Amino acid sequence: MSTGAFLMMVAVQLATTIITGFFFWKVLKTPPRPEPDSYSENDEDPR
Amino acid sequence: MSNQTDSWGTRVGLILAMAGNAVGLGNFLRFPVQAVQNGGGAFIIPYLVCFLLMGIPLLWIEWSVGRFGGRFGNHSTPFILDKMTHRKFWKYFGVFGIFTNIAVAAYYCYIESWTLSYVYHSLMQTFSGMSQTGIADFFNGYTDVEHSTTGIPYEAVVFYLICLFLNTWILSKGLSGGVEKVAKIGMPLLIAFGFILALRGWTLGDSGATAGCTDCNSFLGLDFLWRPEFTSLADPKVWLAAAGQIFFTLSVGMGTIQCYAAYVRKNDDIALNAMSAGWMNGFVEIVLGASIVIPIAVGYLGLDWVKENAGFAMAFQTMPYLFQKWGAFFGTMAGFMWFGLLFFAGITSSLAMGTPWMGFMKDEFGWNIKKGAWSFGLLVLIMGLPTVLFYQEGVFDEYDYWAGTVSLVVFALAETILFSWIFGIDRGWEEINMGADMKVPSIYKPIIKYVTPLLLLLVFLAALFTPKDNNWKRAFSDGWELDKSSIIGNITHQGIEVNKDYFADFFESGVAGKVNRIYEERNKVKMEIGDATTGAKLATYEFSPLKHALQFREGDLVRKADHLATGSFINKVFYTDMARLYLIALFAFIAYMVHKATKKRALEGHLA
Numbered sequence: 001m002s003t004g005a006f007l008m009m010v011a012v013q014l015a016t017t018i019i020t021g022f023f024f025w026k027v028l029k030t031p032p033r034p035e036p037d038s039y040s041e042n043d044e045d046p047r
Numbered sequence: 048m049s050n051q052t053d054s055w056g057t058r059v060g061l062i063l064a065m066a067g068n069a070v071g072l073g074n075f076l077r078f079p080v081q082a083v084q085n086g087g088g089a090f091i092i093p094y095l096v097c098f099l100l101m102g103i104p105l106l107w108i109e110w111s112v113g114r115f116g117g118r119f120g121n122h123s124t125p126f127i128l129d130k131m132t133h134r135k136f137w138k139y140f141g142v143f144g145i146f147t148n149i150a151v152a153a154y155y156c157y158i159e160s161w162t163l164s165y166v167y168h169s170l171m172q173t174f175s176g177m178s179q180t181g182i183a184d185f186f187n188g189y190t191d192v193e194h195s196t197t198g199i200p201y202e203a204v205v206f207y208l209i210c211l212f213l214n215t216w217i218l219s220k221g222l223s224g225g226v227e228k229v230a231k232i233g234m235p236l237l238i239a240f241g242f243i244l245a246l247r248g249w250t251l252g253d254s255g256a257t258a259g260c261t262d263c264n265s266f267l268g269l270d271f272l273w274r275p276e277f278t279s280l281a282d283p284k285v286w287l288a289a290a291g292q293i294f295f296t297l298s299v300g301m302g303t304i305q306c307y308a309a310y311v312r313k314n315d316d317i318a319l320n321a322m323s324a325g326w327m328n329g330f331v332e333i334v335l336g337a338s339i340v341i342p343i344a345v346g347y348l349g350l351d352w353v354k355e356n357a358g359f360a361m362a363f364q365t366m367p368y369l370f371q372k373w374g375a376f377f378g379t380m381a382g383f384m385w386f387g388l389l390f391f392a393g394i395t396s397s398l399a400m401g402t403p404w405m406g407f408m409k410d411e412f413g414w415n416i417k418k419g420a421w422s423f424g425l426l427v428l429i430m431g432l433p434t435v436l437f438y439q440e441g442v443f444d445e446y447d448y449w450a451g452t453v454s455l456v457v458f459a460l461a462e463t464i465l466f467s468w469i470f471g472i473d474r475g476w477e478e479i480n481m482g483a484d485m486k487v488p489s490i491y492k493p494i495i496k497y498v499t500p501l502l503l504l505l506v507f508l509a510a511l512f513t514p515k516d517n518n519w520k521r522a523f524s525d526g527w528e529l530d531k532s533s534i535i536g537n538i539t540h541q542g543i544e545v546n547k548d549y550f551a552d553f554f555e556s557g558v559a560g561k562v563n564r565i566y567e568e569r570n571k572v573k574m575e576i577g578d579a580t581t582g583a584k585l586a587t588y589e590f591s592p593l594k595h596a597l598q599f600r601e602g603d604l605v606r607k608a609d610h611l612a613t614g615s616f617i618n619k620v621f622y623t624d625m626a627r628l629y630l631i632a633l634f635a636f637i638a639y640m641v642h643k644a645t646k647k648r649a650l651e652g653h654l655a
Contacts, residue, residue, distance in 0.1 A: 012095070
């Protein structure tokens with residue numbers, strides 16, 4: 001495997017993994033909105 | 048219109064369901080094949096550029112359009128688009144957002160049923176000891192409905208029905224109770240299975256090379272996929288292929304994203320959700336999809352073989368053969384993980400396809416979730432059985448082309464123009480940013496208004512007027528001759544040169560050459576025609592020993608259009624046109640339902 005191909009693969013796959021992880025982490029870290037929000041599992045009374 | 052009664056359970060569940068909708072078999076099969084066919088490493092740069100300029104904008108457009116529609120109690124595209132504009136005809140454009148899903152689900156469930164069946168066959172070690180040709184023939188036998196590989200009569204139909212039942216049953220449990228639960232189980236498993244198989248792709252090297260094979264090395268496969276070839280960036284064909292791949296991988300232009308997003312409330316985020324789901328799909332495609340089929344196949348069969356044979360069928364006709372080389376236990380596990388991974392990729396997408404119809408019937412006619420789900424199952428069954436029964440006659444491919452390819456581009460182009468130019472980019476931008484948990488880069492405002500519609504228009508025009516052999520350079524310099532794969536070429540049956548009548552008393556040869564051999568297989572007589580000089584196989588034709596009389600013997604020379612056999616024939620063009628009529632009938636039926644809903648709304652005073 002050539003150095004160029006190796007670097008390209010590592011750079012693109014690593015960047016994609018980091019960006020995916022970053023956005024998902026941001027979703028997990030964002031506190032839920034006050035009710036009523038879109039999600040039923042944090043409701044006090046089931047809909 | 049209905050009140051919002053169905054909902055997502057959690058935000059992560061919504062993102063996994065949306066990512067599951069996008070992640071399909073194409074991530075593992077279409078992407079690497081497209082990369083191989085478009086110069087390997089040259090493909091990845093246009094691919095990433097198109098993701099930034101077309102993929103991300105389309106995701107934001109569809110999420111915000113969906114959430115906008117949901118605010119007014121609309122959960123499918125006909126009345127979502129209707130609410131965005133005062134021109135009445137747009138709701139009939141929205142028919143695409145239901146039609147495409149039913150038509151695609153009809154044949155997609157069939158692919159899904161193959162994966163389910165192959166999970167079973169992997170666990171039963173059916174492929175153990177089979178040659179590469181034997182495994183390829185096994186697949187051909189499987190798709191021949193009269194043949195059975197397990198002893199179950201009409202096995203392909205049985206697995207299709209099981210798969211469709213499973214989809215319908217899950218859909219009948221609703222969004223949070225069905226779709227979201229499957230996504231929460233399926234997506235992590237898919238990523239885990241994909242990672243284990245990708246590890247093998249990254250590390251196989253030349254350990255699987257057979258004696259004498261000089262290019263059997265998985266690193267050669269990775270090198271071919273990732274070596275940057277900047278000269279190819281000037282080739283329009285590579286750019287169009289990249290744009291096409293981005294388009295299909297994200298499941299945009301279908302109406303499913305809008306439907307899922309319609310259950311998100313006004314003040315909840317869509318911008319970050321869209322990014323998270325979109326990049327998750329990118330991760331599965333770029334990191335996992337690129338590291339399984341091609342490197343493993345190159346490791347065992349060689350780079351030249353893969354360059355010549357790369358295609359969708361590799362998943363079913365090649366991979367089980369390669370897994371056998373890992374020994375009985377690991378081979379069985381690899382087969383289970385590979386087809387299990389494809390099954391999860393498939394079912395999370397096909398479930399999404401059920402929701403626009405269910406949302407529409409609930410909004411407009413008050414149908415509950417169960418009634419909506421089972422009616423979707425019935426529609427898919429009616430539309431899907433021809434793809435199962437007449438798979439080898441080309442019905443499946445016809446559905447895939449018109450519903451799974453052309454319709455997506457047409458609808459995405461229309462909705463992008465509607466969003467940016469009719470609804471208005473200012474209102475659209477406000478919709479995207481409303482409740483956003485991230486700062487949407489302002490550069491995307493002009494991109495959404497100008498660049499994305501232009502790119503989509505180019506993709507559409509390129510599909511409409513594809514030049515002969517997809518050779519753009521020659522078309523621009525030597526004059527434009529349409530390729531048979533162009534939309535116009537397809538409509539006019541440009542690719543059909545022989546056997547042009549629906550019914551005939553003879554069957555014409557599509558190639559010139561020599562009859563290599565005539566043999567019997569699965570109660571059919573097969574005639575293989577090869578190159579007159581080298582003997583290389585050109586085509587194999589199938590005849591019924593009871594209905595047809597062969598006119599040539601082994602060793603005979605054959606010219607194109609020679610009558611190979613006489614008897615009673617129904618030609619492929621008949622099935623092709625019937626498939627088209629079937630699709631048109633489905634579109635007309637949904638358009639009629641939209642018309643009926645419009646009248647009902649007018650009576651109930653919903654319309655201004």
